[in-house]
Amino acid sequence: MTEQGLAGRLVTTYATTELLNQATAARILIELGDVLASRPRADLALTGGRDACDLYADVAAHPLAGSVDWSRVHLWWSDERFVEPSDPERNAKQARDIWFGQLISDGLMPESNIHEMPVDSRTNEEAEAADDDENDARLAEAARAYDRELVGELGQDPRFDLAIFGVGPDGHFASLFPDRQEVLIDDPANRVVGVSHSPKMPPLRVSLTVPVIRRSRKVWMFTSTPSKAHAVAQALSRTDDPHVPSSFARGTQETRWLLDAQAAAELEGRA
Numbered sequence: 001m002t003e004q005g006l007a008g009r010l011v012t013t014y015a016t017t018e019l020l021n022q023a024t025a026a027r028i029l030i031e032l033g034d035v036l037a038s039r040p041r042a043d044l045a046l047t048g049g050r051d052a053c054d055l056y057a058d059v060a061a062h063p064l065a066g067s068v069d070w071s072r073v074h075l076w077w078s079d080e081r082f083v084e085p086s087d088p089e090r091n092a093k094q095a096r097d098i099w100f101g102q103l104i105s106d107g108l109m110p111e112s113n114i115h116e117m118p119v120d121s122r123t124n125e126e127a128e129a130a131d132d133d134e135n136d137a138r139l140a141e142a143a144r145a146y147d148r149e150l151v152g153e154l155g156q157d158p159r160f161d162l163a164i165f166g167v168g169p170d171g172h173f174a175s176l177f178p179d180r181q182e183v184l185i186d187d188p189a190n191r192v193v194g195v196s197h198s199p200k201m202p203p204l205r206v207s208l209t210v211p212v213i214r215r216s217r218k219v220w221m222f223t224s225t226p227s228k229a230h231a232v233a234q235a236l237s238r239t240d241d242p243h244v245p246s247s248f249a250r251g252t253q254e255t256r257w258l259l260d261a262q263a264a265a266e267l268e269g270r271a
Contacts, residue, residue: 006236006267010256013264017054017224020260024222025058027258028162031218032068035161043154045076045163045208045216047174048091051224052166056099070109074153075100078165079175079207080117082142082194084124089202092116115149117206118142127204132196135204139194142206147192150212158191163216163251167223168200171231171244175200175207183245185209210248219251224260232259233266 001023002013014020028044035042046052059065080091087093092114103109120127120138127135150158165173175195176183182193191212195205213219223232235246236257249255 004267006257008255009236009250010254011236011259011264011267012256013259013261013267015261017260017262020222020224020258021051021054021058022062024055024220024258025062026064027220028059028164029062029064029068031162032073033064036069036072039161041072041074042162043074043076043160045078045160046091046095047078047164047166047222048080048094049166051222052091052164053094053098055222056095060099060102070100070103071113073109074113074115076115076150076160077117078163078173078213079195079205081202082118082120082139082204082206083127083202084122085119090119115146115153118145120204135196136194139196139204139206143192143194146206150191157215158212159215159217159252161216162218162220163213164220164222165213165246165249167221167228167231167235167246169227169231170199171235171246172200173221173246173249174213175205176210176245176248178243178245180242182207183210183242183248186211188212188215213248214250214252216251218254218256219249221246221249221255221257223258224263226262226265228263229265232257232263236267 004011032042081089170178177199188211190209193209195207197203198205234244238247241247
């Protein structure tokens with residue numbers, strides 16, 4: 001493991017993807033324990049994707065998982081695919097199947113602690129036949145619904161104790177894509193946004209915005225593989241660049257990038 005600071009961000013690099021996943025799983029569990037030692041609850045915002053699925057499997061299997069009081073941990077999502085609830089690609093469904101569903105079954109975590117983003121109540125056929133106006137209206141209502149849940153649980157200034165994000169090869173994080181209007185939202189009252197015509201399938205999504213992400217106490221960017229190396233280098237060489245949305249990511253107390261050696265390959269010599 002190596003660690004360096006780049007433009008106010010901590011960068012921790014592990015030799016292999018396996019080590020990255022195991023170490024990040026341990027970090028999450030330790031962080032939750034630390035939060036719960038000083039506060040009545042911990043609020044954790046999760047990401048999706050292949051990297052995240054491997055990470056959640058390691059969280060579930062880690063020996064430290066038994067030390068966390070899961071009844072006081074609340075799970076949120078940074079973004080979600082706006083599809084049918086049974087769609088296997090939903091981030092929340094994947095995390096439930098791999099990890100926290102067992103906690104609920106074992107009576108360790110109440111279902112009320114799970115704050116999934118809204119689903120699309122239409123069938124796939126109905127959604128495909130809909131026009132942009134209908135889709136935009138449904139996305140706007142989904143964003144409002146999740147915003148209401150955020151405010152209802154966390155108050156008018158909601159903030160997560162820890163928010164974890166992946167990074168796409170194009171530099172996106174959450175569902176904030178390069179050169180799109182969503183990444184430029186800077187109104188603190190605009191916490192959740194619908195995303196239509198997403199450049200990454202599926203085309204309809206819901207995402208947290210930069211203002212609420214930046215209110216998180218800690219933000220961890222977690223990614224691996226050579227396909228992410230250029231995006232990682234670009235994000236860590238600048239701040240607040242709409243061409244590289246992940247350059248906007250930061251927390252109020254800590255911003256940490258957790259990488260394997262392949263994802264960090266283009267960072268050599270930077271400081």
